[in-house]
Amino acid sequence: MTRTVDDHAAAVAGLLHPLAARPVEPVPVRLAAGRRNATEVRSPADLPAFRNSQMDGYAVRAQSIADVPVTLPVDATVAAGAVAAPLSAGAAMKVMTGAPIPAGADCVVPVEDTTRQPDGHVRIERTRAAGEYVREQGDDVRAGALLVPAETGLRPRHVAALAAVGLTQIEVYRRVRAVVITTGDELTPAGTPLRPGQVYDSNGVALATYLAADGVEVVTVTHAPDEPERLRGLLDDAATRADLVLTSGGISMGDFEVVKATLQPLGGEFGHVAMQPGGPQGLSVLHGIPVLSFPGNPVSTVVSYLVFARPTLRTLAGLDPVAPRTLPLLGELNSTPGKRQFRRGRIAGHGVEPVAGPGSHLIAAMARADVLIDLPADVTAVAAGSDVRVWAL
Numbered sequence: 001m002t003r004t005v006d007d008h009a010a011a012v013a014g015l016l017h018p019l020a021a022r023p024v025e026p027v028p029v030r031l032a033a034g035r036r037n038a039t040e041v042r043s044p045a046d047l048p049a050f051r052n053s054q055m056d057g058y059a060v061r062a063q064s065i066a067d068v069p070v071t072l073p074v075d076a077t078v079a080a081g082a083v084a085a086p087l088s089a090g091a092a093m094k095v096m097t098g099a100p101i102p103a104g105a106d107c108v109v110p111v112e113d114t115t116r117q118p119d120g121h122v123r124i125e126r127t128r129a130a131g132e133y134v135r136e137q138g139d140d141v142r143a144g145a146l147l148v149p150a151e152t153g154l155r156p157r158h159v160a161a162l163a164a165v166g167l168t169q170i171e172v173y174r175r176v177r178a179v180v181i182t183t184g185d186e187l188t189p190a191g192t193p194l195r196p197g198q199v200y201d202s203n204g205v206a207l208a209t210y211l212a213a214d215g216v217e218v219v220t221v222t223h224a225p226d227e228p229e230r231l232r233g234l235l236d237d238a239a240t241r242a243d244l245v246l247t248s249g250g251i252s253m254g255d256f257e258v259v260k261a262t263l264q265p266l267g268g269e270f271g272h273v274a275m276q277p278g279g280p281q282g283l284s285v286l287h288g289i290p291v292l293s294f295p296g297n298p299v300s301t302v303v304s305y306l307v308f309a310r311p312t313l314r315t316l317a318g319l320d321p322v323a324p325r326t327l328p329l330l331g332e333l334n335s336t337p338g339k340r341q342f343r344r345g346r347i348a349g350h351g352v353e354p355v356a357g358p359g360s361h362l363i364a365a366m367a368r369a370d371v372l373i374d375l376p377a378d379v380t381a382v383a384a385g386s387d388v389r390v391w392a393l
């Protein structure tokens with residue numbers, strides 16, 4: 001298998017496509033942002049639920065204030081949340097914003113255009129037409145009308161509308177559940193002393209953090225030594241608990257490529273994608289569950305995730321896609337011919353400056369970067385000032 005980035009991305013998207021058909025579950029509306037709803041939501045009620053005032057002022061009949069100034073008796077004061085008695089003929093009723101409009105009134109005069117008299121009457125200085133500053137029942141949405149279409153990536157604005165019509169729960173697709181398995185006998189978790197030759201396992205936490213940011217539930221982050229039987233056990237277990245497995249390491253040309261050794265005999269495809277970092281890649285299906293195998297170098301793992309997994313996972317979650325930007329390059333870059341290269345860059349002013357070299361072990365340098373600079377496979381050199389495409393890291 002030797003592929004272009006686009007071909008491998010399409011293969012990954014195809015492998016993940018069945019994850020769109022996930023079970024649905026109810027979630028509290030206040031936790032629904034960032035989820036995708038399965039079925040449309042129709043409003044259970046009119047919104048506004050009743051005719052109410054848009055201003056603090058006086059509810060009147062427009063014909064009572066056709067000639068101004070005019071002085072009217074004031075029936076009562078109606079607060080938001082109160083019930084209004086009907087308006088007497090030729091009178092005004094003081095109303096607060098959101099208070100019900102009394103029957104018999106058809107407009108509101110804002111308090112700024114009035115003067116309260118010592119005897120309790122109100123002098124109205126300017127005229128208003130029927131309907132002015134009155135919010136009609138159902139003018140936002142009618143009971144039974146569509147509030148949120150099916151398959152909407154829910155955002156805070158949807159949550160606001162759902163809460164406004166009194167809903168407390170919404171049916172959304174269950175999050176994609178992922179297991180992350182890192183491999184390599186040299187790895188040890190952060191927090192333990194390093195013995196000679198050991199390295200801290202950064203790919204597990206890195207992948208778990210990216211997955212969570214992209215709407216995925218990370219079921220477990222675990223580590224397998226370079227023993228195929230142990231890895232096979234973890235993969236079998238993952239398949240009972242997750243929709244997706246991500247592995248890191250153990251897929252290139254060495255003597256201990258545990259991921260390749262375990263999954264290739266089971267039909268996994270392992271080969272090279274024309275990119276750097278992220279050249280070695282593997283794709284498998286185990287017990288019906290997709291397994292994406294990324295190379296172990298820390299930058300390669302992250303770049304592989306961003307290029308191949310993030311787009312589909314964000315779509316499945318109902319999150320906005322990460323869109324590229326085009327910026328002038330502040331500096332020069334060279335690139336290996338025939339490979340699409342993802343260099344790290346930092347936005348500075350109106351351009352992007354390269355950060356560190358191409359090495360896929362430079363994970364600390366990546367922390368200083370905020371974008372990937374995407375250099376097409378046919379590019380070998382980029383001059384300062386040229387436009388380059390960048391992706392958020």
Ligand SMILES: Nc1nc2c(c(=O)[nH]1)N[C@H]1C(S)=C(S)[C@@H](COP(=O)(O)OP(=O)(O)OC[C@H]3O[C@@H](n4cnc5c(N)ncnc54)[C@H](O)[C@@H]3O)O[C@H]1N2
Binds near residue numbers: 186201250257279360
């Ligand atoms: N003869 C060849 N050697 C290599 C090739 C090749 O084509 N021919 N490709 C190189 C490229 S490119 C990459 S990328 C790596 C990928 O190798 P693996 O996926 O098998 O990864 P490992 O060998 O297991 O690890 C590589 C490197 O990354 C460190 N590592 C692994 N896992 C983690 C982790 N969870 N956290 C932090 N660091 C990790 C590991 O210690 C190694 O240093 O192969 C090249 N070799």
Ligand code: MOO
Binds near residue numbers: 275278279300
């Ligand atoms: O292609 Mo590897 O992923 O550079 O380091």
